[in-house]
Amino acid sequence: AQSVTQPDIHITVSEGASLELRCNYSYGATPYLFWYVQSPGQGLQLLLKYFSGDTLVQGIKGFEAEFKRSQSSFNLRKPSVHWSDAAEYFCAVGAQGEYGNKLVFGAGTILRVKS
Amino acid sequence: DTAVSQTPKYLVTQMGNDKSIKCEQNLGHDTMYWYKQDSKKFLKIMFSYNNKELIINETVPNRFSPKSPDKAHLNLHINSLELGDSAVYFCASSQDRRTEAFFGQGTRLTVV
Numbered sequence: 751a752q753s754v755t756q757p758d759i760h761i762t763v764s765e766g767a768s769l770e771l772r773c774n775y776s777y778g779a780t781p782y783l784f785w786y787v788q789s790p791g792q793g794l795q796l797l798l799k800y801f802s803g804d805t806l807v808q809g810i811k812g813f814e815a816e817f818k819r820s821q822s823s824f825n826l827r828k829p830s831v832h833w834s835d836a837a838e839y840f841c842a843v844g845a846q847g848e849y850g851n852k853l854v855f856g857a858g859t860i861l862r863v864k865s
Numbered sequence: 866d867t868a869v870s871q872t873p874k875y876l877v878t879q880m881g882n883d884k885s886i887k888c889e890q891n892l893g894h895d896t897m898y899w900y901k902q903d904s905k906k907f908l909k910i911m912f913s914y915n916n917k918e919l920i921i922n923e924t925v926p927n928r929f930s931p932k933s934p935d936k937a938h939l940n941l942h943i944n945s946l947e948l949g950d951s952a953v954y955f956c957a958s959s960q961d962r963r964t965e966a967f968f969g970q971g972t973r974l975t976v977v
Contacts, residue, residue, distance in 0.1 A: 784965055788906075793869075793955060794968040838906060851896065851959070852921055853966055855908040 752777045752845040756856035763831050764864050771826040771859050773841030782844035783824040784853065785815055789837045797839075800824060811835070836863045868892050871956045871969035878946055879977055886941045886972045888956030894967075895960060896920075897939040899931060902953040902971070911954075914939055946976045 753776045763769050775781055782801050786794040798809025805817040815826045824841060838860050842853040869890045878884050890897060898921075899911040913921035917933045928944045939956060953973050959966040 786968075793970040794908075794957075796965045796967075799965050840908065851961060852898070852910045852913055852923075853900075853908075853957075854910075858906050858908075 752843055752854045754841050754843050754854055754856035756839075756841055756859050758859045759857070760860045760862065762862040762864060765833050766830050769826075769828045769831045769835070769861070771839050771841075771861070773824045773826065773856060774822050775824060775841070775843045776822065777843050777845060779846065781824075783815075783817060784842045784844065785809065785813070785824075785826050786840045786842060787837045788840065788858075794840065797826070831861075831863055833863045833865060836861055868967050869956055869958055869969040871954075871972050873972060874970060875973050875975075877975045877977065880946055880948060882946050883942070883944045884946060884974070885943070886954055886956075886974075888939045888941070888969060890937055890956075890958040890967070892958055892967060893937075894958040895936065896958060897933065897936075898957040898959075898966065899939065899941050900955040900957060900968075902955060904952070908955070912939075912941075943974075946974075948976050950974060951976045 755774045784799045785797040788794050797813045798807050800807050800817045808814050813828050838858045840858045841856040845854050871888045896915045898913045902908045911925045912931045914933045930942045933939045953971045955971045956969040957966040
């Protein structure tokens with residue numbers, strides 16, 4: 751079965767510091783991987799996605815993620831965090847089920863930014 | 866224009882009532898979904914429709930009945946609401962699994 755693990759429930763970083771959010775997936779076929787961000791009371795916004803090709807993908811708001819097949823990981827990074835980045839971040843794998851497609855999400859990581 | 870819109874944004878209702886949440890997408894996508902986000906923020910798929918046809922039903926109680934009148938709309942009707950149904954319900958759409966899903970703003974359902 752497909753699954754996504756985000757080991758860190760909460761992360762606190764100082765404004766201007768670098769950020770790395772961890773994501774590990776379990777999926778038998780070629781994974782399609784996504785990072786979404788959810789601000790309080792809002793829907794989910796796509797930050798970036800990986801389908802194939804270059805394993806380092808660039809997203810919006812200065813975020814990037816690196817796909818490492820050998821580690822089954824898709825970690826999200828940002829070189830310098832801004833206070834507006836405080837939100838909850840979800841990693842997801844696009845899974846092909848027997849009858850259709852769906853996103854399987856991790857439990858999320860809450861990012862707090864301190865000034 | 867909002868790509869995926871849901872109404873209402875907030876819904877407070879008593880146990881035992883029946884309620885509906887509406888969703889519309891203007892992206893021309895073939896597939897629409899309902900996801901449930903529980904109190905711990907965990908997101909799980911409930912249903913998926915492709916061209917008005919139900920293709921995924923993830924062991925959701927049959928009190929929940931999705932309906933897709935056309936490719937751009939997917940509504941969720943819930944009968945006999947229970948306290949445990951309190952959650953945020955997200956509608957989403959995508960072209961296929963290789964493209965990202967676009968999410969609505971969510972409907973926060975509170976059953977009292």
